[in-house]
Amino acid sequence: MSSSIKSFKPLFDRVLVQRLRNSDIKTGGGIYIPDKVANKTHEAVVIEVGTGRRTANGFAPPLLKKGDRILLNESPIGEKITVNGVECEILSENEVLGFMGN
DSSP: OOSEESOOOOOTTEEEEEEOOGGGOBOTTSOBOOHHHHTTOOEEEEEEEOSOEEETTEEEOOSOOTTOEEEOOSSOOSEEEEETTEEEEEEEGGGOOEEOOO
8 A cells, every 4th residue: 555644543453653764763872873783673653553452252452552662573564554644564463572661
C-alpha cells in the first residue's frame, strides 16, 4: 500500500509503529550512536495499538501503548504504509522483541 492515508487504527493484536532512523538513536547521555553500530539497533515508536488479542472470553488487553519505544527484529516483517506522510509498519504485537526505556 503506497498511498498516504490520514489515520489508521489497527485491529486486534496489531500495532502501527514508526522505525527510528539511525540519526534519531542516541544514548542516555545525549551521544548519537555511529552508523556502524546503529545498523544493528532497530528501535521503533508505537503510533497506534489495536483492541487486543482475541480469546475465548473476549479480548486480552494489548501490552503496548502509544508512545512506547520498542525493539524489533532486524529484518522488516510488517506491512508498510504511509500515514500523514510518515512511513510506518503494521506488526503483530508478538513480533515485538521488547520495550526500551522511556
